Amino acid sequence: MEKRNARQTREIVVPGDVLDETGMKPGDNAYVVDGKVRASITGVRNVFQNTVGVIPLKGCYMPKAGDTVIGVINDIGPSNWMVDINAPYPAPLHVSEVPWKVEFGDTSKYLGMGNVVILKILSVDESRKIQVTMKDSGLRRITGGRIVTIPCSKVSRVIGKSGSMISMLKNMTDCRITVGQNGRIWIDGDEENCDVAAEAIAMIENKAQSGNLTDAVKEFIEGRIPQEEGYKEDE
Numbered sequence: 001m002e003k004r005n006a007r008q009t010r011e012i013v014v015p016g017d018v019l020d021e022t023g024m025k026p027g028d029n030a031y032v033v034d035g036k037v038r039a040s041i042t043g044v045r046n047v048f049q050n051t052v053g054v055i056p057l058k059g060c061y062m063p064k065a066g067d068t069v070i071g072v073i074n075d076i077g078p079s080n081w082m083v084d085i086n087a088p089y090p091a092p093l094h095v096s097e098v099p100w101k102v103e104f105g106d107t108s109k110y111l112g113m114g115n116v117v118i119l120k121i122l123s124v125d126e127s128r129k130i131q132v133t134m135k136d137s138g139l140r141r142i143t144g145g146r147i148v149t150i151p152c153s154k155v156s157r158v159i160g161k162s163g164s165m166i167s168m169l170k171n172m173t174d175c176r177i178t179v180g181q182n183g184r185i186w187i188d189g190d191e192e193n194c195d196v197a198a199e200a201i202a203m204i205e206n207k208a209q210s211g212n213l214t215d216a217v218k219e220f221i222e223g224r225i226p227q228e229e230g231y232k233e234d235e
Contacts, residue, residue, distance in 0.1 A: 010183075017038060071116070080095060081093045095107065114187070145188030
C-alpha cells in the first residue's frame with residue numbers, strides 16, 4: 001500500500017531543489033551542478049526513462065523543436081510575419097516557410113493581422129531565436145471554429161495516453177479538434193457540440209489531477225449529447 005501511494009504522490013519542487021543525484025540526465029526545466037540535477041522552475045518533478053525534469057504549474061509556453069503550435073499573426077513585414085505563439089519570444093514566419101510563392105512585399109495578401117495558423121517549431125537556439133514553418137502535413141491557416149486556451153502543462157492531459165482523451169472528445173462531439181503544444185486548441189463543428197467540447201476541455205483543465213477523469217468526461221458529454229449521436233465504444 002505504501003509503495004502505491006508513493007507512486008501516486010506528485011512531488012512539487014521549487015528552483016534549486018535536487019531532482020536527482022544518481023546520474024540521471026536533466027530534462028525540461030532542469031540543470032546539473034556538481035553532479036546533481038536541480039529544478040530551474042517551480043513545478044512537478046517528472047521522470048521519463050533516464051531523464052528527470054519539471055513540469056511547470058503555470059506560465060508561458062517554452063518552444064521546443066518539433067512542437068505543433070497554434071499562432072496568431074500580430075505583425076507583417078515585407079518578407080515575414082510575426083506570430084504570437086503564446087511564448088515569451090517572437091516567432092517570425094519567413095516567406096520561405098509557407099506553402100505559397102510570395103513576392104517581396106506581398107505578405108499581407110496571404111496572411112493578415114489576426115489570422116490563425118497551425119505551425120511547427122523548426123528550431124530554438126541558445127539565444128531563444130525561434131524558427132517556424134507551415135511547410136508540413138496538416139500545417140495551414142485555419143478559419144471558422146473557435147480557439148480555447150489552457151495552461152501548456154495541461155496539454156498532455158487533454159491529449160491523453162496514446163491520444164485516448166482527444167480521440168474520445170472528437171468522436172463524442174463530432175468536432176474537429178487540433179491541440180497545440182502551446183496550450184491553444186482549435187475546435188470546429190456544430191455550434192452546440194463545440195460548446196460541449198470546450199466545456200469538456202475546461203473540465204479536463206480544472207480536474208487534471210483527478211482520478212477516473214476519462215470516465216467523468218465521457219459521462220459529462222453523454223449528458224449533453226444524445227447517446228445515439230455521441231460516442232459509442234467498440235464492442
